[in-house]
Amino acid sequence: MKTLVWVEHDNASVKDATLATVSAAAKLGEVHLLVAGSGCAAVADEAAKIAGVGKVHLADDAAFANALAENVAPLVVDLMGHHDAFVAPATSNGKNIAPRVAALLDVPQVSEILSVESADTFTRPIYAGNAIATVQAPAGKLVLTVRGTAFPKADKTGGSGTVEPVSGSDAGLSSFVGAEISKSERPELTSAKIIVSGGRALGSGEKFHELIDPLADKLGAGVGASRAAVDAGYAPNDYQVGQTGKIVAPEVYVAVGISGAIQHLAGMKDSKVIIAINKDEDAPIFQVADVGLVGDLFKVVPELTGKL
Amino acid sequence: MKVLVPVKRVIDYNVKPRVKMDGTGVDLANVKMSMNPFDEIAVEEAIRLKEKGTVTEIVAVSIGVQKCQETLRTALAMGADRAILVLTEDEVEPLAVAKILKGVVDEEQPGLVILGKQAIDDDSNQTGQMLAALTGRPQGTFASKVEVSGDMVTVTREVDGGLETVSLKTPAIVTTDLRLNEPRYASLPNIMKAKSKPLANKTPADYGVDTAPRLKTLKVEEPAKRQAGVKVADVDELVGKLKVLGVVE
Numbered sequence A: 001m002k003t004l005v006w007v008e009h010d011n012a013s014v015k016d017a018t019l020a021t022v023s024a025a026a027k028l029g030e031v032h033l034l035v036a037g038s039g040c041a042a043v044a045d046e047a048a049k050i051a052g053v054g055k056v057h058l059a060d061d062a063a064f065a066n067a068l069a070e071n072v073a074p075l076v077v078d079l080m081g082h083h084d085a086f087v088a089p090a091t092s093n094g095k096n097i098a099p100r101v102a103a104l105l106d107v108p109q110v111s112e113i114l115s116v117e118s119a120d121t122f123t124r125p126i127y128a129g130n131a132i133a134t135v136q137a138p139a140g141k142l143v144l145t146v147r148g149t150a151f152p153k154a155d156k157t158g159g160s161g162t163v164e165p166v167s168g169s170d171a172g173l174s175s176f177v178g179a180e181i182s183k184s185e186r187p188e189l190t191s192a193k194i195i196v197s198g199g200r201a202l203g204s205g206e207k208f209h210e211l212i213d214p215l216a217d218k219l220g221a222g223v224g225a226s227r228a229a230v231d232a233g234y235a236p237n238d239y240q241v242g243q244t245g246k247i248v249a250p251e252v253y254v255a256v257g258i259s260g261a262i263q264h265l266a267g268m269k270d271s272k273v274i275i276a277i278n279k280d281e282d283a284p285i286f287q288v289a290d291v292g293l294v295g296d297l298f299k300v301v302p303e304l305t306g307k308l
Numbered sequence B: 001m002k003v004l005v006p007v008k009r010v011i012d013y014n015v016k017p018r019v020k021m022d023g024t025g026v027d028l029a030n031v032k033m034s035m036n037p038f039d040e041i042a043v044e045e046a047i048r049l050k051e052k053g054t055v056t057e058i059v060a061v062s063i064g065v066q067k068c069q070e071t072l073r074t075a076l077a078m079g080a081d082r083a084i085l086v087l088t089e090d091e092v093e094p095l096a097v098a099k100i101l102k103g104v105v106d107e108e109q110p111g112l113v114i115l116g117k118q119a120i121d122d123d124s125n126q127t128g129q130m131l132a133a134l135t136g137r138p139q140g141t142f143a144s145k146v147e148v149s150g151d152m153v154t155v156t157r158e159v160d161g162g163l164e165t166v167s168l169k170t171p172a173i174v175t176t177d178l179r180l181n182e183p184r185y186a187s188l189p190n191i192m193k194a195k196s197k198p199l200a201n202k203t204p205a206d207y208g209v210d211t212a213p214r215l216k217t218l219k220v221e222e223p224a225k226r227q228a229g230v231k232v233a234d235v236d237e238l239v240g241k242l243k244v245l246g247v248v249e
């Protein structure tokens, strides 16, 4: 089987989400990549070095600069003439583009696969991860998105793919206006080894920064948040961990003042070690926590930060 | 401008889903069902656009069993003007939902379709994008802000790195994210009024769509359970645990 993998990148370098997707695709067969962007030749060269990669299709055009689905989907459909599966990471770009491709190909999509059971059978989470479904796709082209935490990362080196240019065009339906990308020195949430997340209990943006940031700094951790903390404006939207936010599985996840609603657990319960700080000893987060501390976070967190 | 809002009847988000013993699915017998939360946000956004004078009519549509009528009545009570129920006993997959919605779009010619980004039961996050593909329209997914001006709609999107803004030519497809708005509760008088708002009954066949599932669900299982761990008495003990775990030296 020939697979075509969507490379997640920022026109400068390959994003880690690509690597888990390559591992998933490699279970199906030959791995070809699509680098669609603008001024992104360096990305294609980097992508060609990923272990196990054959061809890299490079679509370098202003139309692809911002991964607009209206422009990218027809390009992918063209390339699917000689591929059997389109595989994208379940990132915001992957989720935006893949279903548009699937509908144009008139095939169903299997979202956020957790495993490849066979060439047409996959597992995926439903109901906020409270159930795992094993689904079999019909004969024909496959369209999949891949949950990054469920597959190992392919090696960034060792591959010797060849780069081949392809062309596409602007569909003229949409245009990119701008972006406000959060800048942070901290590790990205989806690849951080340690994450400290804050919840509604922090009470304000100031307290969130005052308490969560120094603890994260001490641990070299990424910072996450519950939906309630994001909704209240204590943290930006891209911090949200959960069913409808980011899915993370770090070595250590520290939940501070987070109750542990199923929608939050859906995004972090595959973390290796979960540590919870909550003043309510019956908070559901303690049912999944390996280490729990019942206490007032306003007292406990500064003390913890101080002692590390 | 007319707005179409697809609303799905799903398990209430407060209910913990239970996997059936026979591994065929999730037990929905006697479980509280509600409108998909993202669809409430979609209905609310349509109402706000109507209140601003941008939108003239809001049509809610639901695909599923007879009981989806209740979901449509909720949308009508919130402020939708009329509703369409596309009746089927099948569990309709996103692609078939999108095909039916395309049929509705062809008939109704809305300037905007606002869907939820994701149904909290199947967690597919597909239907809006698929509808956009089938109708050849632009898509503004995961919206946290929607502004209509003339024949353009500007959508601010929640993306992995932060926020992104795109400009789309109408007619367009928008899917909602959590921060778009906070949906209103229907007032009692509006719930009463909703009972007499028009609700049309259709079937997938009216749109020429076959809803037979194309994906085969072989089994549905509970995920591996996590064991609750230990509680520590104080910060010193927590630091001790962190040392044992190798998190700190």
Ligand SMILES: Cc1cc2nc3c(=O)[nH]c(=O)nc-3n(C[C@H](O)[C@H](O)[C@H](O)COP(=O)(O)OP(=O)(O)OC[C@H]3O[C@@H](n4cnc5c(N)ncnc54)[C@H](O)[C@@H]3O)c2cc1C
Binding pocket: A198, A199, A200, A201, A225, A226, A227, A228, A229, A240, A241, A242, A243, A244, A245, A246, A256, A257, A258, A259, A260, A261, A262, A263, A264, A267, A277, A278, A279, A280, A283, A295, A296, A297, A298, B013, B037, B038, B120
């Ligand atoms: C469609 C939908 C999607 C959703 N998606 C997500 C998602 O992706 N991610 C997500 O997180 N949520 C999501 N939610 C929301 C989820 O249901 C919960 O509302 C949310 O996770 C609660 O956030 P919280 O734990 O911070 O707040 P709360 O539930 O209010 O919990 C606060 C906790 O802090 C504790 N506390 C209070 N004061 C202190 C103190 N001084 N010291 C220590 N502890 C204290 C309390 O005991 C409590 O347990 C979603 C909901 C819906 C409907």
Ligand SMILES: Nc1ncnc2c1ncn2[C@@H]1O[C@H](COP(=O)(O)O)[C@@H](O)[C@H]1O
Binding pocket: B006, B007, B008, B009, B036, B038, B039, B061, B062, B063, B064, B092, B094, B097, B114, B115, B116, B117, B118, B119, B120, B122, B123, B124, B125, B126, B127, B128
């Ligand atoms: N059966 C349905 N009836 C009406 N709308 C639906 C249905 N299924 C999905 N939708 C719409 O599509 C969105 C995304 O669903 P999904 O792609 O299944 O995650 C939902 O939030 C609804 O707006």
